Amino acid sequence: xxxxxxxxxxxxxxxxxxxxxxxxxxxxxxxxxxxxxxxxxxxxxxxxxxxxxxxxxxxxxxxxxxxxxxxxxxxxxxxxxxxxxxxxxxxxxxxxxxxxxxxxxxxxxxxxxxxxxxxxxxxxxxxxxxxxxxxxxxxxxxxxxxxxxxxxxxxxxxxxxxxxxxxxxxxxxxxxxxxxxxxxxxxxxxxxxxxxxxxxxxxxxxxxxxxxxxxxxxxxxxxxxxxxxxxxxxxxxxxxxxxxxxxxxxxxxxxxxxxxxxxxxxxxxxxxxxxxxxxxxxxxxxxxxxxxxxxxxxxxxxxxxxxxxxxxxxxxxxxxxxxxxxxxxxxxxxxxxxxxxxxxxxxxxxxxxxxxxxxxxxxxxxxxxxxxxxxxxxxxxxxxxxxxxxxxxxxxxxxxxxxxxxxxxxxxxxxxxxxxxxxxxxxxxxxxxxxxxxxxxxxxxxxxxxxxxxxxxxxxxxxxxxxxxxxxxxxxxxxxxxxxxxxxxxxxxxxxxxxxxxxxxxxxxxxxxxxxxxxxxxxxxxxxxxxxxxxxxxxxxxxxxxxxxxxxxxxxxxxxxxxxxxxxxxxxxxxxxxxxxxxxxxxxxxxxxxxxxxxxxxxxxxxxxxxxxxxxxxxxxxxxxxxxxxxxxxxxxxxxxxxxxxxxxxxxxxxxxxxxxxxxxxxxxxxxxxxxxxxxxxxxxxxxxxxxxxxxxxxxxxxxxxxxxxxxxxxxxxxxxxxxxxxxx
Amino acid sequence: xxxxxxxxxxxxxxxxxxxxxxxxxxxxxxxxxxxxxxxxxxxxxxxxxxxxxxxxxxxxxxxxxxxxxxxxxxxxxxxx
Numbered sequence: 001x002x003x004x005x006x007x008x009x010x011x012x013x014x015x016x017x018x019x020x021x022x023x024x025x026x027x028x029x030x031x032x033x034x035x036x037x038x039x040x041x042x043x044x045x046x047x048x049x050x051x052x053x054x055x056x057x058x059x060x061x062x063x064x065x066x067x068x069x070x071x072x073x074x075x076x077x078x079x080x081x082x083x084x085x086x087x088x089x090x091x092x093x094x095x096x097x098x099x100x101x102x103x104x105x106x107x108x109x110x111x112x113x114x115x116x117x118x119x120x121x122x123x124x125x126x127x128x129x130x131x132x133x134x135x136x137x138x139x140x141x142x143x144x145x146x147x148x149x150x151x152x153x154x155x156x157x158x159x160x161x162x163x164x165x166x167x168x169x170x171x172x173x174x175x176x177x178x179x180x181x182x183x184x185x186x187x188x189x190x191x192x193x194x195x196x197x198x199x200x201x202x203x204x205x206x207x208x209x210x211x212x213x214x215x216x217x218x219x220x221x222x223x224x225x226x227x228x229x230x231x232x233x234x235x236x237x238x239x240x241x242x243x244x245x246x247x248x249x250x251x252x253x254x255x256x257x258x259x260x261x262x263x264x265x266x267x268x269x270x271x272x273x274x275x276x277x278x279x280x281x282x283x284x285x286x287x288x289x290x291x292x293x294x295x296x297x298x299x300x301x302x303x304x305x306x307x308x309x310x311x312x313x314x315x316x317x318x319x320x321x322x323x324x325x326x327x328x329x330x331x332x333x334x335x336x337x338x339x340x341x342x343x344x345x346x347x348x349x350x351x352x353x354x355x356x357x358x359x360x361x362x363x364x365x366x367x368x369x370x371x372x373x374x375x376x377x378x379x380x381x382x383x384x385x386x387x388x389x390x391x392x393x394x395x396x397x398x399x400x401x402x403x404x405x406x407x408x409x410x411x412x413x414x415x416x417x418x419x420x421x422x423x424x425x426x427x428x429x430x431x432x433x434x435x436x437x438x439x440x441x442x443x444x445x446x447x448x449x450x451x452x453x454x455x456x457x458x459x460x461x462x463x464x465x466x467x468x469x470x471x472x473x474x475x476x477x478x479x480x481x482x483x484x485x486x487x488x489x490x491x492x493x494x495x496x497x498x499x500x501x502x503x504x505x506x507x508x509x510x511x512x513x514x515x516x517x518x519x520x521x522x523x524x525x526x527x528x529x530x531x532x533x534x535x536x537x538x539x540x541x542x543x544x545x546x547x548x549x550x551x552x553x554x555x556x557x558x559x560x561x562x563x564x565x566x567x568x569x570x571x572x573x574x575x576x577x578x579x580x581x582x583x584x585x586x587x588x589x590x591x592x593x594x595x596x597x598x599x600x601x602x603x604x605x606x607x608x609x610x611x612x613x614x615x616x617x618x619x620x621x622x623x624x625x626x627x628x629x630x631x632x633x634x635x636x637x638x639x640x641x642x643x644x645x646x647x648x649x650x651x652x653x654x655x656x657x658x659x660x661x662x663x664x665x666x667x668x669x670x671x672x673x674x675x676x677x678x679x680x681x682x683x684x685x686x687x688x689x690x691x692x693x694x695x696x697x698x699x700x701x702x703x704x705x706x707x708x709x710x711x712x713x714x715x716x717x718x719x720x721x722x723x724x725x726x727x728x729x
Numbered sequence: 730x731x732x733x734x735x736x737x738x739x740x741x742x743x744x745x746x747x748x749x750x751x752x753x754x755x756x757x758x759x760x761x762x763x764x765x766x767x768x769x770x771x772x773x774x775x776x777x778x779x780x781x782x783x784x785x786x787x788x789x790x791x792x793x794x795x796x797x798x799x800x801x802x803x804x805x806x807x808x809x
Contacts, residue, residue, distance in 0.1 A: 098799045211741040235800050239745035296741055309743065333752070 004029055012039035018370050025364045033302045033350065033358045038365065040268035040306060041275060044530050047369035050496040051528045054509045058523045059516045064485050065524055071192055072113040072264065074524020075185075076486045078550050082440060083187040084447055085119040087525035088127070088180035088490040088546040092532060094213070095177040098235040099144025104152035105238040105310055106179045111156065112264035115247050116313060118191040118254050119183025122424060123438045124153050126163035126179050127451040127490070127544045128415075131172030133407050133726055138167070141175055143727060149179070150418040155240035156247070159427050160419035161436025162450050164544075167407045170455075173534025178490040178527075180546040182449055184440060191254060193263040193273075195281035195316045195342055200260055202274070202285060202340035203322070205329050206246050206312035209270070210295035212236040213308035242311040242334070249332035250313060256328075258321035265312040271305045273314040274340075275348065279366035284345035289352045293335040301352045316342060376502035382460045385585060385594035387577035387660030396662055397707030399588050400632045401718050403663070406587045409629055410722035411640075432641070433560045434479040434625055437551065446554035448482035450547050454628070455540035457596035460581045462507025463514075464596040466543055470515035471604050471667060473547030475625040478608040479670060481557040481615030482549035484519065489526040489545055494538020496530045504541035511599075512543060518601035519608075521547075558615045558623040561642035565698040567622075568677035569646060571631065573607045573669030574690040577660030583628045584663035597667050604668040610689045611670050614680065626669040631694065632662040632704060634671045640716045645699035646673075651692055658706040673697050730775050732787045733806040736796045737768035771795055780807055 009019050012035055022030060022038050030038065040046060048055065060068035066083055067075040073087035091106025111121050126149050131138045142165075153160045158181070213236040253259060261281065263273040270292070278285045289301050295309070317325055322338060329336035343349070348365075350358035393399040403409050416431035428446055429437035435450040452472040458465030470487060477484040489512065494501040516522055532539045551557055579585050580594020614620040622642075624634045631648070639646050654661055674680050677693055684691035703709045738744050744766050751765035773790075777783040787805050796803040 098797070101800065207743075210743055212743060235742070237743040237745070237800065239743060239748070241745065241749075295743070 003032055004035060009035065012036065013043060014039055018042060021370065025361060025368065031358065033305060034360055036302050036306050037271050037358065037360060040271050041365050042369045045267055046272055048528055049370045050372050050374050050530060051491065051505065052371050053373055054506055057509060058513050060522050060524065062520060062522045065522055066187060067190065068522070068524050069526060072116050074486060074488060075117065075190055076524060076548065077187055078440065078445065078447065080443060080445065081187050083185050083190065084182055084548055085114050085117050085185055086180060086182040086488055086546065086548055087113050088178055088451070088488045088544065089113065089527040090490055090492060090529040091177045091179060092174060092492065092529050094235065095145055096175050099141045100148040100151065101235050101237050103145040103148030103177050105236045106177050107149055107152040108238045108240065108243050108310055109266050110179045110181045111158065111243060112266065114181040114183035115250055116191065116262050116264040117185065118189050119185035120251060121158045121181050121183045121247070122426065123182040123436060123447070123449050124158050124160040124179065125436065125449055125451050125546055126160060127453070128163065128165045129171045129176035129542060130167050131175065132169040133167050135172045139727065139729070145177055146415050146418055152238055152240045154420040156244045157423050159421045159423045159438065161421050161427055161438060162431055164451055165412050165415055168455065168540060170540045174532040174539050176492050176542060178492070178544045180451060180488060182447060182548060189254070191259060191262050193261050193277045193280055195261045195277040195283045197260055198342055198344045200319060200342045201317050201322055201338045202287065202342065203315045203317050203325060204292060204312065204337045204339045205249070205315060205334055207239065207242050207309060208293040208295035208335055209299070209304055209307045209309045209312070211299065211303055211307060212310070214303060214306045236308050236310055238310045245332040245334055246311050246313065249329055249334055253325055253328050256324060258317050258325055260316040260318055262313060262315045265314060267308065269307050269309065269312070270314070275362060275366050277314065277316060278348065278362045282346065282363070284343035284347045284362065285340055286343050286349040286351065287340035289350060291337045291339040293337050301350060301357045374496050374502045375499045376506050377499045378503050379462050379500070379507055382595045385580040387579055387657050387664065390579055390585065390589060390659060392657060393588070393659045393706065395707050396632065396659060396704045397710050400636060400704060401710060403583060403587055403629050403633060404636055404715065405718040405722055407722060409583060409633065411720040412723065413720055414723035414727060428554055428557070429480060429559060434476040435482070437480055437557065439554055444554055446551040448477045448480050448549040448551060450476040451544055452476060453542055453544040455542045456581050456592060458504065458508055458541040458543065460594065461596040462504045462541055463511040464599055465541065466508035466511025467515040467599040467601065468596060468667060469543055469545045470512050470519065470521065471599050471601070472627055473545045474519050474521060474604065474608060475670070477547050477549035478612050479558065479623045479625045481612060482551040483612065484521050484547055484549040486522050486524045487516070487545050487547050489523055489543055491526065491528045492532055492539060492542040492544065493530050494533045501538055508541055508543045515599065515601055519605055556616050556618055558621050560624040560638050561622060562638055562644050562646070562673045562697040563622045565644065567673045567675050567697045568693050569635070569648065569695040569697065570672045570674060570677055570680055570691055571669060571694045572611055572672060572684065572689060572691050573603065573666070575656060575661060575664060575666045575669065577656035577664035578666045579660050579664050582663060582665045597665050599667045606687070607668050607670065607689055610684060610687045614683065619680065620672050620674055622673040624671050626671060628665065630663045630665050631671065636702065636715055638671065638673065639702050639712045640719055643712060644697055645701040645712050646695055646697045647703040648695040648705060650705040651694065662704060730777060730783050731808045732773040732775055732783065734771040734787065734791060734795055734803055735768060736771065736801050736803045738766060739800055739802050742800045783807055
């Protein structure tokens with residue numbers, strides 16, 4: 001009687017075709033343990049089976065790239081012999097089920113991806129997306145996720161310096177929690193997961209293994225239905241204090257010459273870490289599961305191999321280094337166990353109580369995972385909304401007030417004040433500006449980090465939306481004066497088995513590719529989260545981009561605050577008043593219509609290079625990129641940040657209707673406040689960049705063309721009230 | 730009526746606080762503690778006098794607020 005019934009195979013998320021491949025690879029029927037291993041290794045989460053074909057088309061190389069995708073995180077050169085190591089990863093499904101622990105372990109997981117490569121984590125970023133504010137679950141989820149991100153990040157002592165929070169009904173049943181970590185390492189001391197050396201010991205360090213989140217990796221690739229509330233598997237619980245010990249212990253061990261390869265145990269725990277290490281070194285592994293440190297009694301091999309207990313690492317040591325490693329781990333109060341050895345069999349052999357309980361070939365499992373070329377259809381073009389199609393606002397200032405008090409435009413101060421953004425003492429720019437800026441400790445250099453995506457653009461036009469997400473990070477990094485170096489991507493989409501969803505994915509990748517190429521801004525790491533659907537309704541396509549840039553001189557930077565009274569406001573980049581899919585159209589007219597704005601990548605680059613050169617030259621100290629809400633929203637941000645008023649004046653030659661000119665979301669634009677506007681305009685003309693004076697700073701009030709006057713104090717109140725009021729409700 | 734509610738982590742859920750207690754007891758010289766699990770105790774004074782109705786109400790309170798039923802169990806003791 002076979003142990004493996006078709007029901008068991010189906011429960012493991014393996015379809016008939018895939019099971020046929022399992023039988024072919026094994027040459028026999030797998031046992032339950034082996035089937036479990038196939039199931040997690042071939043889950044969408046670990047195998048990228050629907051996305052691989054398209055991810056391969058993204059540019060991943062450049063002189064700044066030390067290691068691109070394929071390792072735990074991407075590595076870029078930031079000069080002075082230093083490297084920045086970073087990646088973004090989703091923890092969407094666990095956060096929906098248990099928001100605090102889901103978000104906390106998301107942060108913990110991405111931290112491990114970065115320090116496993118030898119980097120000390122120096123900054124965290126979080127891109128969060130929730131359902132509509134009125135949905136009964138939303139408040140609870142926001143409160144839990146924000147507390148979880150803060151709880152873990154604050155305890156482990158890494159500042160959270162940037163991020164996003166957005167609300168949309170499409171996330172009602174599938175929230176997005178995308179966590180990014182940036183770490184700092186010596187460029188010649190990068191650790192990888194490539195195993196080598198027959199007979200070398202395989203070592204387990206960190207926390208003990210319990211029955212946490214078994215099949216979490218499979219769960220992350222399955223759609224929710226209403227019954228999933230009931231069949232909740234054990235949730236992983238994070239322990240940031242152990243993570244802190246693990247960081248220090250690993251970094252200390254890395255100072256010695258003991259490590260051959262190191263890999264964190266993330267999704268699919270011991271299985272994916274051991275397979276990935278063995279497969280990248282083309283080695284075999286024999287594990288003795290009796291040696292695995294266990295938190296609970298009576299754990300089976302199946303549970304040990306599939307557990308997602310947190311704060312664990314797998315290390316291949318050089319021979320004879322066991323005692324050294326053990327003494328370091330014990331000093332930091334962490335478990336240490338030699339659980340196996342490397343072999344040349346190219347097979348994974350699992351022993352338990354003296355028996356061989358699993359025996360699988362490594363390469364076919366890790367590399368011959370199914371790869372799908374899923375059918376897809378392009379998203380049809382949307383009819384655009386023209387500047388002349390919208391009603392002129394009766395009072396543009398009132399419209400601005402409504403806009404900046406709305407759920408998606410209001411200040412996120414309530415959120416980021418719960419995050420420790422100053423710990424480590426190197427934060428130069430806090431959240432609330434264009435990008436977080438952290439000093440490279442002990443040097444005059446700094447890294448600028450940001451995350452961006454405009455899902456409503458991606459829905460209307462995936463190609464433009466994909467390009468826009470990349471371009472917006474480029475702009476945010478440029479606006480603080482830094483040079484954008486590389487990105488990580490977190491692709492959150494619905495069910496890829498539906499051609500229109502797959503089409504969104506393909507379109508976004510195309511747009512991202514164009515932008516990366518045009519901006520010399522490669523992808524060095526990333527993560528894909530598919531099946532973000534509930535009852536057949538997918539989320540908005542959400543390719544979140546995390547960007548990292550370098551400030552060579554951290555004193556030559558700009559902030560969003562005006563410097564002083566009587567300065568000119570200069571708008572860089574050209575404006576046609578694109579209102580399709582704008583926040584204005586959505587909030588003020590209640591229409592989510594039209595096409596996403598065009599992203600002119602040549603202009604994006606030219607404008608960016610110009611703005612950066614002006615900041616690097618020390619001429620510009622106050623700069624803000626234009627995005628949601630256009631010029632009017634940018635002026636409001638700057639006025640609030642500096643507690644100083646401004647008057648916006650529409651130049652006589654501008655023919656765009658005033659409302660579209662103020663609130664349109666044309667891309668590639670920046671607003672600069674500067675004393676000597678003449679020199680800036682001359683330099684812009686020389687560089688072939690569009691620049692025009694659109695007002696001046698001063699006073700306590702903001703005045704818009706076609707609008708009344710509002711005090712900056714009132715603007716701030718409107719902007720900052722929504723989030724705390726909502727959470728108190 | 731008094732309702733006494735114990736909220737504890739479900740079996741198998743990692744308990745960092747319990748781990749810290751266990752570790753600290755050991756370092757204070759209290760040997761022989763194999764494991765420590767901690768939880769919380771809540772006492773409510775409620776107006777309801779009918780035991781069945783009281784249990785129903787307190788159960789609803791546990792499900793909605795007092796316990797995180799994804800990772801926690803609860804037990805209710807009632808006393809007139």
